[in-house]
Amino acid sequence: MQFSSSLLENAVNEFARFPGIGKKTALRMVLHLLKQDESITENFSETIARMRRDIKFCQRCNNVSDADICSICANSLRNQSLICVVENLRDVIAIENTQQFSGTYHILGGVISPLDGIGPDQLQIESLVQRIQKEQTEELIFALSPNIQGDTTIYYIQKKIKDFNCRITTIARGIAFGGDLEYADELTLGRSLQNRMPVDKYISH
Ligand SMILES: [Zn+2]
Numbered sequence: 570m571q572f573s574s575s576l577l578e579n580a581v582n583e584f585a586r587f588p589g590i591g592k593k594t595a596l597r598m599v600l601h602l603l604k605q606d607e608s609i610t611e612n613f614s615e616t617i618a619r620m621r622r623d624i625k626f627c628q629r630c631n632n633v634s635d636a637d638i639c640s641i642c643a644n645s646l647r648n649q650s651l652i653c654v655v656e657n658l659r660d661v662i663a664i665e666n667t668q669q670f671s672g673t674y675h676i677l678g679g680v681i682s683p684l685d686g687i688g689p690d691q692l693q694i695e696s697l698v699q700r701i702q703k704e705q706t707e708e709l710i711f712a713l714s715p716n717i718q719g720d721t722t723i724y725y726i727q728k729k730i731k732d733f734n735c736r737i738t739t740i741a742r743g744i745a746f747g748g749d750l751e752y753a754d755e756l757t758l759g760r761s762l763q764n765r766m767p768v769d770k771y772i773s774h
Pocket residue numbers: 627628629630631632638639640641642643
């Protein structure tokens with residue numbers, strides 16, 4: 570792609586960094602911005618820069634937050650002794666969209682995957698174990714993607730907390746094994762949460 574302006578070329582290259590965005594789409598976005606009022610592009614770049622600079626991660630559950638503790642953890646109307654364990658932020662958003670869950674979350678930041686070099690230490694597992702102990706959590710629900718890595722992670726965490734007085738469940742498998750949690754439709758995901766089952770029953774299957 571040939572450009573008559575290096576300023577334009579640089580901007581196109583920045584947009585082309587996004588996953589799934591090729592140079593043609595990047596060019597379309599840049600040309601769109603070029604047609605807008607200058608104040609709109611200034612606001613756009615300032616919003617992105619501020620998001621990156623000021624965003625925080627909740628000290629309790631690792632969710633993104635504007636404050637040290639996120640709005641879910643700070644909400645006294647939610648059941649604070651119920652923790653739903655998920656891989657990432659997109660899973661929190663997917664479960665929140667079902668409006669079927671009123672507990673809290675714990676974002677692991679991934680799942681155990683030795684082939685990808687991800688062990689328990691790279692994940693927020695120790696902070697979860699400490700949190701359950703400290704808060705005397707009543708129930709832990711695993712909502713991890715149904716695949717080998719998800720199961721390995723459940724097994725690992727279950728072993729670490731088996732002596733705590735905490736009920737351990739996992740969402741029902743309305744979701745196909747090997748599927749991705751974030752792609753499940755809201756109805757399936759909501760039902761999976763309602764029909765959760767004890768994790769020892771799940772592991773032995
Ligand atoms: Zn939180």
